[in-house]
Amino acid sequence: MTGRLDPIALQAALDAVHEAGVPGIFAELRDGRDTFSVAAGVADTETGRPVAPDMRHRVGSITKAFTAAAVLRQFDADEIDLDTPIGHYLPRLVPDERGQAITVRMLLNHTSGLADYLPHAYPSLAAWPLVADTTPDSLADNRFTHFPRLELIALGVAAPATGAPGSTPGIYSNTNYLLLCELLEAVTGESAEKVITREVIERAGLTDTELPTGTRIEGPHSRHYESWLGMFEPPRDFSVYDMSFVGPAASLISTVADLNRYFALLLSGEIISCAALTQMQQTNPVIAFDGKTIHYGLGLHRVELPGTGVHWGHDGSVWGGGAISLTSADGHRQLSLAVNLQRWNRLDAAGIPQPHPIDAALASLVRTALA
Known part of the structure; x- marks a missing residue:
C-alpha cells in the first residue's frame, strides 16, 4: 500500500523536471x-503560453496498450x-516457415524476432540504435x-531477424503492432x-482520446519539441506531423x-475479461529502443520501483512528445504525465548518450508520486 500523497512535494517534483530542462510537463495523479x-x-517556448493539465498530447507507444486490448477482446x-x-x-504478410513459427502472442510481447521497420523507412536513422551515427534529417523530411x-x-519482415x-x-518492434x-x-x-x-476507446468512455486522421492535434495542446541528442x-517543433509512420x-x-x-x-477487468488480463500480465524480458530491459506482457509493462511496489502501465515517445502512465497493482495510486521534449541527452566524444539532469528529476517525480 502506498503512503498518503503530499501535493506540495508533488508540485515541487514536477517543477524540478521543468527546471532541469523540459519546457513543459503536466500530470494527473489519483490517490x-x-x-x-x-x-x-510552457507549452510554447516562443510565446510563453503555459502548459495545463487538461491538454491533449501525442502519447506514443502507450497506444500499444489500446491495440493489445482490442486484440484481446477478439480473444475473448x-x-x-x-x-x-x-x-x-496473414499468410501473405508473414509467409512460409516464419509465418508458422511466429504466434500472435509473440507479436504482442515482442518476442517475434521481427525487426523494427523505422530505420528502413527513415534513411537518416539507418544506423539505429547506434544513435551517434544517425541524423534527424528524416524526421523533417x-x-x-x-x-x-x-x-x-x-x-x-524483410529486415534481418533480431x-x-x-x-x-x-526486441521491441513496431512491426509487431502494425501486423496486429x-x-x-x-x-x-x-x-x-x-x-x-469502438471496442476500447469508446468502451472506456474516453472523450479526449483518438487515433488521429490528420496531421494536427485538435483542441488545447502543447508544441512537441525534438532535440535528437542535441x-x-x-x-x-514536431507537433504537426503525419503519424502514419507508426x-x-x-x-x-x-x-x-x-x-x-x-x-x-483495464486493470480492473472492465475492458477485457479477467482471463484475458491474466494473459496480458504474463511478462518476459524485452530490450527497448534505449537498450534497457523492460518486463513486457501483452502490450503492458510491469514496473517495480524501490519502495513503491509493482505498477502496471506503459510509456511512449514520438518526435518531441513523451508520456508515462502507471497504476499500482492494488489500483489505489495512478500517475499519468506528459512532457513536450524528447531525446534531451547529449553525446560524449565517443558518441555515447550521457545522463542529463532531466533523467534524475523525472525518476524522482515518479518515485514521489507513486511512493
Whole structure:
C-alpha cells in the first residue's frame, strides 16, 4: 500500500523536471478518491503560453496498450487464438516457415524476432540504435509523408531477424503492432482504427482520446519539441506531423486524465475479461529502443520501483512528445504525465548518450508520486 500523497512535494517534483530542462510537463495523479492535476512550464517556448493539465498530447507507444486490448477482446470472443501462428491469419504478410513459427502472442510481447521497420523507412536513422551515427534529417523530411501500413510491415519482415521466434529477451518492434492491426482487420472486416475506437476507446468512455486522421492535434495542446541528442539546437517543433509512420502502434492522442481512466478500467477487468488480463500480465524480458530491459506482457509493462511496489502501465515517445502512465497493482495510486521534449541527452566524444539532469528529476517525480 502506498503512503498518503503530499501535493506540495508533488508540485515541487514536477517543477524540478521543468527546471532541469523540459519546457513543459503536466500530470494527473489519483490517490484513492483524490485527484491532483498539476503542471509546470510552457507549452510554447516562443510565446510563453503555459502548459495545463487538461491538454491533449501525442502519447506514443502507450497506444500499444489500446491495440493489445482490442486484440484481446477478439480473444475473448474466440476470434483470435494467442498461440496460433500469424501465418494462419496473414499468410501473405508473414509467409512460409516464419509465418508458422511466429504466434500472435509473440507479436504482442515482442518476442517475434521481427525487426523494427523505422530505420528502413527513415534513411537518416539507418544506423539505429547506434544513435551517434544517425541524423534527424528524416524526421523533417517526412513531416507530411503518408506511409502505407503494408509497406512498413514489408520493410520489417524483410529486415534481418533480431532473434528466433519466441526467444528472450525480445526486441521491441513496431512491426509487431502494425501486423496486429492487420490481424484485427482480417478477423473483423473493419479498419483497425475503427475497431480500437469502438471496442476500447469508446468502451472506456474516453472523450479526449483518438487515433488521429490528420496531421494536427485538435483542441488545447502543447508544441512537441525534438532535440535528437542535441542535433536539433534549439529543439524543433514536431507537433504537426503525419503519424502514419507508426499508426495504431504509437499514434494515439490523449490526456493524462483519460490515460488514468483507461488503465484503471483495464486493470480492473472492465475492458477485457479477467482471463484475458491474466494473459496480458504474463511478462518476459524485452530490450527497448534505449537498450534497457523492460518486463513486457501483452502490450503492458510491469514496473517495480524501490519502495513503491509493482505498477502496471506503459510509456511512449514520438518526435518531441513523451508520456508515462502507471497504476499500482492494488489500483489505489495512478500517475499519468506528459512532457513536450524528447531525446534531451547529449553525446560524449565517443558518441555515447550521457545522463542529463532531466533523467534524475523525472525518476524522482515518479518515485514521489507513486511512493
